[in-house]
Amino acid sequence: MEQLFIIFFSVVVINNFILAKFLGLCPFFGVSRELKSATSMGLAVIFVMTIASIVTWFINRYVLIAYQVEFLQTIVFILVIAALVQLVELFIAKTSPMLQRVLGIYLPLITTNCAVLGVCLLNIKDDYNLIETIIHGLGAGLGFTLAICIMAGIRERLSVCRVPPSMQGFPLSFVIGCLMALSFFGFQGFFTH
Amino acid sequence: MRELCRLAIVLTIICCGAALSLAYVYNLTKGPIAYQQRLKKIRAVNAVFPQHEGTQGVQMVDSLYCDDESGTASCRQFYFIKQDREVLGTAFEVATSGYGGTIEIMVGVSGEAAISGIKIINHSETPGLGANITKEQFYQQFTVKNLTDTKWDLRKDGGDIDQVSGATISSIAVMQAVHEGLVFFSDHEDGIMEKAVRVEQPVES
Amino acid sequence: MGFGAEFYKGIFKENPSFRLVLGICPTLAVTTSVENAIGMGLAATFVLLGSNIFIALLRNFIPDKVRIPSFIVIISTFVTITDLVMAAYAPDLHNALGIFIPLIVVNCIIMGRAEAFASKSSTGASIADAFGMGTGFTLALILIGSSRELIGNGTLLGFPILFSSFKPAVIMILPPGAFLTMGLLLGLFNYISRKRSS
Known part of the structure; x- marks a missing residue:
């Protein structure tokens, strides 16, 4: 139980995917102009990350390792994630128009989100069991959502500020990212063995 | 269609x-x-026995030692430095979880169960902080440390180990892993040494 | 456009990192030292070259509807080849770059070039484009890597450069430093191109 809590807390704030591991930066800068779209993106990522973690865990264990073709890991995982995203999209479109409106356009973007492939690869690299994998996937998604929502909140406020023309847009966002990473750095050393 | x-x-x-x-x-x-x-691995073993490097007639052998008595059959790889039939030193690998992931350390032990050197093989600690465990001034201090005379705690907790500044967790992880490995070695020293004398096949390098 | 023009556009005008702001994850993650930056740049260039060539060659064979999955398969094949070859012949670099080697698969630069350029252009132009983009990416990584290594560690390629009384600002090789360096360099690039166009 303690181990699970450490994995969860660590991946949400200490080793936050965006601010400490640099995974999923494209949507972090691309879809953080408004809080509303950032939240939708975050929800979509939590959803896909958790499912992708579970599915790739089973595939790794019962296909790749069982048939000793671990070198196909990258190619299989990315195809599985792409197919999974498509399936989720179809499923949502059929079952929940409300969810479709919220997540709709963000789902396809997730296929090329390195955070999703990253979380699957890290689950395997750190040798997590199924429950740890689920907690890790869920936590990574939550951490992503936390960071992207804070970012969007700050950028909404900044839209009414005067910014030097050369620093507008991406450059300023990166500097905000720096300050956020710095403040999240304060969580370092939260756990001692 | x-x-x-x-x-x-x-x-x-x-x-x-x-x-x-x-x-x-x-x-x-x-x-x-x-x-x-x-x-x-072989380079790491050589690195923890700097005193034997290039000496004539010294060879390296390796063997698995399985702790069958406890019933769990946990096996560990041991590397032995031998001259003629005499075992000069034993090296083994320990692994622990540090701040960013697993840290793998090669520990070399020579006579009187004192450490002759340690070497960090793999780690994924934060560059600039925890990654400084690979700096000589940190890992060098483990040389000649042993189980009886050394207090296995950080200096600030009244022990004998200097930590890497800004990386308490990584330092403790390395310290505990080395200590745990040393305890395992001294608990099973007879069995391990028996293996050491028997293996003859030198490690190719 | 000729070979030269296709090549040069990737270096400044359409520099993938600073002008198009693509593939930011590896750009920030592996630039703690110049050595890692060069390794990552070369690995990405190789994948880009391989996938661009194959996609340009197969562009009339691949039906439009299965375009994206085919690209993904071709790109990840080259990524896995890079991964295996690096593990075999450059193990230290392979270790330092870690999961960012398999993650080249989802690097937007490579998918972006496949979709926007190689699937519509001749093989020759695609090769020039891959070289240009790869070089632009590598140069960008080297620029970020050298700023961070110099200020954060006082060295370049591992050699001490700054005078000995210089106390390195470790924050630069920590995550916040990556964001800061990238933000300031992007601002600088914007400033230069604004000056040029006015």
Whole structure:
């Protein structure tokens, strides 16, 4: 139980995917102009990350390792994630128009989100069991959502500020990212063995 | 329908091509990758016995030691430095979880169960902070430490180990892993030494 | 456009990192030292070259509908080849770059070039484009890597450069430093191109 809590807390704030591991930066800068779209993106990522973690865990264990073709890991995982995203999209479109409106356009973007492939690869690299994998996937998604929502909140406020023309847009966002990473750095050393 | 078949066939051809070429490259690189991993271990063993480097007649042998008595059958790889039939030193690997992931450490022990050196083989600690465990001023201090005379705690907790500044967790992780390895070695020293005398086949390097 | 023009556009005008702001994850993650930056740049260039060539060659063979999955398969094949070859012949670099080697698969630069350029252009132009983009990416990584290594560690390629009384600002090789360096360099690039166009 303690181990699970450490994995969860660590991946949400200490080793936050965006601010400490640099995974999923494209949507972090691309879809953080408004809080509303950032939240939708975050929800979509939590959803896909958790499912992708579970599915790739089973595939790794019962296909790749069982048939000793671990070198196909990258190619299989990315195809599985792409197919999974498509399936989720179809499923949502059929079952929940409300969810479709919220997540709709963000789902396809997730296929090329390195955070999703990253979380699957890290689950395997750190040798997590199924429950740890689920907690890790869920936590990574939550951490992503936390960071992207804070970012969007700050950028909404900044839209009414005067910014030097050369620093507008991406450059300023990166500097905000720096300050956020710095403040999240304060969580370092939260756990001692 | 014909269109659908065409799509399926094209995609299948591409996937087969990819799988075949990957299988080919995998077979080509399998040997070199295994060799590199072994070389890394051997280099680490050499690094923890600086005093024996290049000495005539010294050879390295390795063997698995399995702790069958406890019933769990946990096996560990041991590397021995031998001259003629005499065992000069024993090296073994310990692993622990540090701040960013697993840390793997090679520990060398020579006579009187004192450490002759340690070497960090793998780690994924934060660059600039925890990664400083690979700096000489940190790992050098473990040389000549042993179980009886050393207090295995950080200096600030009244022990004998200096930590890397700004990286308490990484320092403690290394310290505890080395200590745990040393305890295992001294608990099973007789069995391990018995193995050491028996193995003859030198490690290729 | 000629070979030269296709090549040069990737270096400044359409520099993938600073002008198009693509593939930021590896750009920030592996630039703690110049050595890692060069390794990552070369690995990405190789994948880009391989996938661009194959996609340009197969562009009339691949039906439009299965375009994206085919590209993904071709790109990840080259990524896995790079991964295996690096593990076999450059194990230290392979270790330092870690999961960012398999993650080249989802690097937007490579998918972006496949979709926007190689699937519509001749093989020759695609090769020039891959070289240009790869070089632009590598140069960008080297620029970020050298700023961070110099200020954060006082060295370049591992050699001490700054005078000995210089106390390195470790924050630069920590995650916040990556964001800061990238933000300031992007601002600088914007400033230069604004000056040029006015």
